[in-house]
Amino acid sequence: DAGVTQSPTHLIKTRGQHVTLRCSPISGHKSVSWYQQVLGQGPQFIFQYYEKEERGRGNFPDRFSARQFPNYSSELNVNALLLGDSALYLCASSPGPLRGLDGYTFGSGTRLTVV
Amino acid sequence: KQEVTQIPAALSVPEGENLVLNCSFTDSAIYNLQWFRQDPGKGLTSLLLIQSSQREQTSGRLNASLDKSSGRSTLYIAASQPGDSATYLCAVPGGWTTDSWGKFQFGAGTQVVVTP
Numbered sequence: 001d002a003g004v005t006q007s008p009t010h011l012i013k014t015r016g017q018h019v020t021l022r023c024s025p026i027s028g029h030k031s032v033s034w035y036q037q038v039l040g041q042g043p044q045f046i047f048q049y050y051e052k053e054e055r056g057r058g059n060f061p062d063r064f065s066a067r068q069f070p071n072y073s074s075e076l077n078v079n080a081l082l083l084g085d086s087a088l089y090l091c092a093s094s095p096g097p098l099r100g101l102d103g104y105t106f107g108s109g110t111r112l113t114v115v
Numbered sequence: 116k117q118e119v120t121q122i123p124a125a126l127s128v129p130e131g132e133n134l135v136l137n138c139s140f141t142d143s144a145i146y147n148l149q150w151f152r153q154d155p156g157k158g159l160t161s162l163l164l165i166q167s168s169q170r171e172q173t174s175g176r177l178n179a180s181l182d183k184s185s186g187r188s189t190l191y192i193a194a195s196q197p198g199d200s201a202t203y204l205c206a207v208p209g210g211w212t213t214d215s216w217g218k219f220q221f222g223a224g225t226q227v228v229v230t231p
Contacts, residue, residue, distance in 0.1 A: 042221030
């Protein structure tokens with residue numbers, strides 16, 4: 001079985017541009033969560049989607065948005081990129097929203113560099 | 116709000132020494148706690164998951180303990196090897212209410228270097 005797939009693995013964007021990151025969950029998983037990890041820090045929660053509905057949002061500006069498709073894959077969009085958006089973006093999939101950490105599988109991440 | 120702290124931020128040991136990594140959390144009412152390994156520029160590799168009802172969990176050279184009352188977990192790595200060099204992160208669930216499910220709180224990690 002394929003794990004959580006994120007694309008692209010790396011990309012470089014210029015300040016002010018827009019970026020779209022993609023995540024395909026494990027087959028059968030209906031929930032996708034997004035995290036941002038800035039260098040030297042732990043991952044920070046951005047969004048959780050379940051059954052195509054936003055279920056939770058972290059403390060991020062409106063420049064960050066996401067959506068989930070009928071096949072449960074997800075896109076994270078960031079507008080008007082800032083240098084501070086440079087980070088590793090991680091996606092985690094789960095069968096559904098779960099209280100604990102068990103049941104969540106993380107992808108390998110997308111490394112975004114804003115210049 | 117749950118906060119997670121990992122001390123030290125960095126650690127360097129010679130090969131063969133035992134590693135002791137600490138994780139503290141402010142709200143002791145956690146459901147479980149997970150330790151991850153992260154290689155430079157890579158994603159998270161799950162190491163050990165310890166449930167709130169457990170005191171410890173072991174896998175090979177790794178042992179994680181949990182003391183909820185004091186808000187601490189410790190990851191022990193026995194007989195360290197250069198291949199253990201990585202950043203180790205701990206994470207706890209964001210809370211017990213359903214709107215917290217899936218919102219994990221991570222520590223900033225401990226960067227470990229094991230020298231040959």
